[in-house]
Amino acid sequence: MKSAAHDTPMAQPKTAFVCQSCGASFPKWSGQCSDCNEWNTLVETIAHKVPRTNTATSAGPVRRLAEVQAEDTPRVPCGLPEMDRVLGGGLVPGAVILIGGDPGIGKSTLLMQVLGAVEPRLSVLYVTGEESLAQVGLRAQRLGLKTPDLPVLAETSIEQILSHLQQRRPGLAVLDSIQTLYTEALDSAPGSVSQLRECTAQLVRHAKSIGTTLVLVGHVTKEGAIAGPRVLEHMVDTVLYFEHDAGSRFRIVRAVKNRFGAVNELGVFAMTDGGLKEVSNPSALFLSRHAQPVPGSVITVTRQGNRPLLVEVQALVDRSQLSLPRRVTLGLEANRLSMLLAVLHRHGGVSLGDQDVFASVVGGMRIQETAADLPMVLAALSSFRSRPVAGDTVVFGEVGLAGEIRPVAGGEERLQEAAKQGFKRALVPEANKPRRTAKIEMEVTPVSRLHQALEAF
Ligand code: TYD
Ligand code: MG
Numbered sequence: 001m002k003s004a005a006h007d008t009p010m011a012q013p014k015t016a017f018v019c020q021s022c023g024a025s026f027p028k029w030s031g032q033c034s035d036c037n038e039w040n041t042l043v044e045t046i047a048h049k050v051p052r053t054n055t056a057t058s059a060g061p062v063r064r065l066a067e068v069q070a071e072d073t074p075r076v077p078c079g080l081p082e083m084d085r086v087l088g089g090g091l092v093p094g095a096v097i098l099i100g101g102d103p104g105i106g107k108s109t110l111l112m113q114v115l116g117a118v119e120p121r122l123s124v125l126y127v128t129g130e131e132s133l134a135q136v137g138l139r140a141q142r143l144g145l146k147t148p149d150l151p152v153l154a155e156t157s158i159e160q161i162l163s164h165l166q167q168r169r170p171g172l173a174v175l176d177s178i179q180t181l182y183t184e185a186l187d188s189a190p191g192s193v194s195q196l197r198e199c200t201a202q203l204v205r206h207a208k209s210i211g212t213t214l215v216l217v218g219h220v221t222k223e224g225a226i227a228g229p230r231v232l233e234h235m236v237d238t239v240l241y242f243e244h245d246a247g248s249r250f251r252i253v254r255a256v257k258n259r260f261g262a263v264n265e266l267g268v269f270a271m272t273d274g275g276l277k278e279v280s281n282p283s284a285l286f287l288s289r290h291a292q293p294v295p296g297s298v299i300t301v302t303r304q305g306n307r308p309l310l311v312e313v314q315a316l317v318d319r320s321q322l323s324l325p326r327r328v329t330l331g332l333e334a335n336r337l338s339m340l341l342a343v344l345h346r347h348g349g350v351s352l353g354d355q356d357v358f359a360s361v362v363g364g365m366r367i368q369e370t371a372a373d374l375p376m377v378l379a380a381l382s383s384f385r386s387r388p389v390a391g392d393t394v395v396f397g398e399v400g401l402a403g404e405i406r407p408v409a410g411g412e413e414r415l416q417e418a419a420k421q422g423f424k425r426a427l428v429p430e431a432n433k434p435r436r437t438a439k440i441e442m443e444v445t446p447v448s449r450l451h452q453a454l455e456a457f
Contacts, residue, residue, distance in 0.1 A: 017042040023193045023231050045188050073260065076171065076213075079117025082268060082278040083110075085307070086240060086253050088261015091118070091172060093211040095260060096204050098178070098233065099253075100218040100226040101242030106251055107217050109139065109275050110242070111174045114215075116145040122171035125164065129156040129180030143275040156190065158183040158199045162206055169210050175203070177217035179227060191227070200235050233257060245364030250285060251276065255305065264368075265305025283310040283421050286363035293391040296383030299423070300375040300396050301414035302367050308410065308417035310394065312362040313372060315379035320356040331361035332372060340377050340399055347403030347450045350381060370398035371408040374427070377450070378457055389457065390425065394418040397429040403450040407431035415440045427456055 016025045020043055024035035032039050075090030084090050101107050115124045128136055133154050155161055158181050165173060175181065181199045182190040189195065207214040218226040226232060233239050239257040244250060253267040268282040279285060287299065287310055296315045301308050320326065327338050337359050345351050359376055361367055374397035382389050396414060398406040411432030418426060419442050430448040434440045447453045
């Protein structure tokens with residue numbers, strides 16, 4: 001016997017449960033998203049047939065690689081050299097840039113300044129979904145922008161915005177912020193995952209087809225990631241984060257993804273009464289100048305993107321009151337510190353097993369590269385022995401588990417930057433010894449084993 005259910009086609013589910021963290025969709029509710037393992041993120045949404053979200057540029061004939069490469073991407077400098085550096089040399093037509101940061105850090109201010117600086121050379125459009133036009137006007141006045149004709153629009157409907165973009169075809173458009181936009185095709189609330197995804201997809205498609213550079217402002221969650229699904233970061237060409245140290249007036253713009261430049265590239269700004277000012281010599285910012293050399297402080301040269309930057313690594317070693325001594329890091333990797341202390345014990349004969357070790361980077365900088373290994377070891381030792389490292393010395397190098405000192409990328413640029421800042425001596429890996437032609441006016445001590453470094457220190 002045949003059941004009636006077999007003959008009728010299955011009806012489409014009317015609602016779906018969409019994870020607000022990763023965007024995965026499920027037919028049934030559950031407490032945990034099985035895709036990204038976040039808890040309590042599934043929200044019931046009306047299931048839509050979402051329009052095509054193909055973000056590639058329009059199809060064309062198959063072409064030879066050599067032909068496509070010949071068209072070099074033109075770049076328009078945006079008028080703020082620090083910003084151009086982060087973007088990899090300027091604005092690329094058709095590129096979509098997502099910029100995230102804490103509320104009040106200065107995203108709108110920065111973008112307003114970029115628009116003001118670029119406006120004479122490029123047609124622009126500023127779309128605000130968060131503030132009234134009067135507020136935008138006040139900010140422009142405060143910034144002293146001399147661009148009375150700068151077009152501004154208060155709008156949150158993506159259809160309206162797209163039609164304005166289509167009409168004006170600006171070279172650069174800023175949408176502040178992506179979380180406030182909505183498309184009429186979906187009836188979920190602005191800021192929900194499906195809205196974010198759909199709006200961004202439409203904008204990306206549009207930007208590529210009319211060659212407009214789009215900047216999307218994104219809110220960040222409490223954990224500091226851009227709110228909404230990670231798919232936003234995949235859809236855009238460039239992701240910038242705007243960071244600052246609590247209480248500091250300095251702001252760092254960092255590229256965490258860039259299809260047109262180096263990642264981790266930094267731009268440094270200071271917030272003033274008249275907006276953001278570029279900091280052209282940021283190395284000075286991350287050094288705390290001590291009148292006398294102090295124990296536990298070592299200056300290193302880190303590379304952020306393509307830029308060498310002098311920073312101070314500090315360590316404090318103190319007798320532990322706990323059975324399991326603490327290893328705490330700020331701006332450095334904690335696992336790396338534990339590993340380095342083990343290397344110091346095995347290959348340097350110094351045991352810190354009964355000591356608490358704290359290590360940090362001055363000025364709220366984060367170092368993720370291995371060049372900070374040797375400075376961390378020396379800072380810990382310097383604190384342990386209460387013997388300062390000479391104030392005119394820089395140190396960098398990776399420390400291997402076998403006690404060897406391994407080279408790091410960009411050795412000569414690092415030394416050049418240190419020399420420029422007035423440092424006289426350097427302790428570097430053997431393989432980073434500068435070539436004779438490099439003309440670096442420093443006394444460079446190359447080392448290949450940990451014990452050599454300890455002797456030199
Ligand atoms: P804003 O750009 O509105 O931040 P976001 O868009 O990231 O939320 O910046 C707001 C903060 O910046 C606010 O606290 C005031 C401060 N600010 C200045 O200190 N100087 C200025 O010239 C401007 C325009 C803002
Ligand atoms: Mg804002």
